[in-house]
Amino acid sequence: MKLITAIIKPHQVEVVRAALEEFGISGLTVSEARGYGRQKGHSEVYRGAEYTVDFVPKARIEVLVEDGEDYRIVDAIVAAARTGRIGDGKVWVTSVDEVVRVRTGERGEAAV
């Protein structure tokens, strides 16, 4: 089993969710995040004092998938999240040792 984590622009979350739905992905987790990368931040001014806000709002999507499915899901996320501008984010895949569905106690791929 694999865990796909994607850090993307917040306004692309719905697009990604819709794309994954077509792949039969039945569940994912989204959290609000802030990040610092090549996009850098922007500056804000409060009563003449200028601040650089280095951490920009991002959304983190986490999806558990069965082994072998991860590459096409990653491709789907990348295609849906891309705007072509700096700050589109990153997607990575990690191996998962065990997954348990809390309600039923199912383990492994059955719980994904």
Added chain:
Amino acid sequence: METALDTGTTAWMLISASLVLLMTPALSLFYGGMVRTKSVLNMMMMSFGALGVVGVIYVLWGYSMSYGSTDILGVFASPFDHFALHGLLADAGGEWVINSLGYPEAVNVAFQATFAIITVALISGAIADRARFGTWLVFSALWVTLAYFPLAHMVWGGGLLSADGPIAKIATPIDFAGGTVVHINAGMAGLVLALIVGTRVGFGKVAMRPHNLPLVMLGAGLLWFGWFGFNAGSALAADGNAGLAWINTLVATSAGILGWLVTERIRSGHATSLGAASGIVAGLVAVTPAAGSISPLGAILLGLVAGGLCAVAVEWKFRLGYDDSLDVVGVHLVAGLWGTIAIGFLATGSGLFYGHGGAQLLAQVLAAAIALAFTAVITTVIGLALKYTMGWRISEEDERLGIDQIAHAESAYDISGTSGLIVGASDPSMIPVAPTPAGHPTLATTTAISTAANSTAADTPADPTREESRA
């Protein structure tokens, strides 16, 4: 001095003016809560911008254009009669000018100015999230001058739609506190601007959910409070008619809540808080023109219908495809028209339901139609002129990112503690890690801004300890 000063009325009118002024910040809360987190500041700033622009203009030429002595074609008065209130406040002998109703002209200017401000601010809800702030400010100045002041003159300043105008031969149109001047005017302007400015990116596809409903409810509550000055103050006296207007402003609004909640409970299953807040405004708008001429029972009927009607009308924009973002059309135009026309039925002294025939109804329909057409034409001209000169829209990318950052360089909410560094604070020695017994850490920070403004904090890696020290 022709009329003696009535101190009771003067006190009440001063209070009313202050109450009506509060409605504009209240509206900014009401509207601000309804937009998304990334555009709440811009939404509120459109109201505050109107406070700035219209407040100044009203004193310069607004009052003169609305209520000055030289009538021009029954459409507006000369802006030069009382430019900057010249000759209006005190007479040649230095005595305060008291109007025929027993309160100073100065107090009248104050009261009327607050109406002009809120009317302009109302329009902003139709073009939320996407309009350039500079264009909005210029629009505010042009629109209040070319649409609001003339309509105020026509209805309240002795013009075409007043007791001195041609419609008065049928019956004098009744607009107690601004059904035509304020709500039909702002509502129609909102529709025209929504069409000219165009839809937001993702309109009808992406959910554009209100980001803070408690803010909306606070705003609606404060609007109601201020509206007692708007309606009861429009009696222009501290008398029984003011009391009637107050009661009608209570019950029509209460009924507006119920009308909206019942309608949405039947149509979509739930009585919502946004529905209650919207029902308040629908009831208030409908009773505005009618408050002084209908019975409390009539006001209940008026408010109930207004709540139900507007709850349905706010859905039209999705079917017809105009992005009236915060329902200026669905609430202000629809309830404004309903309130204005319903007077023809409900006015106790001249309405159809009280056996007085259809003359009042005809006068109301004519006044509403003229106001509607007038503001549609004027707003179209101003809106298109600005579209092809200054431009209305921020870029699509900026709109996705959020207009607050682009237009104002601010964030409304900072709850995650990642609020950045002061520009110029890149030299670590400038940032106090902990307050030293002898030093003043805030002074050190201030120095950092003024001496090293050219360097940027982006050169340095983000360091959590420094984040904490700044916070």
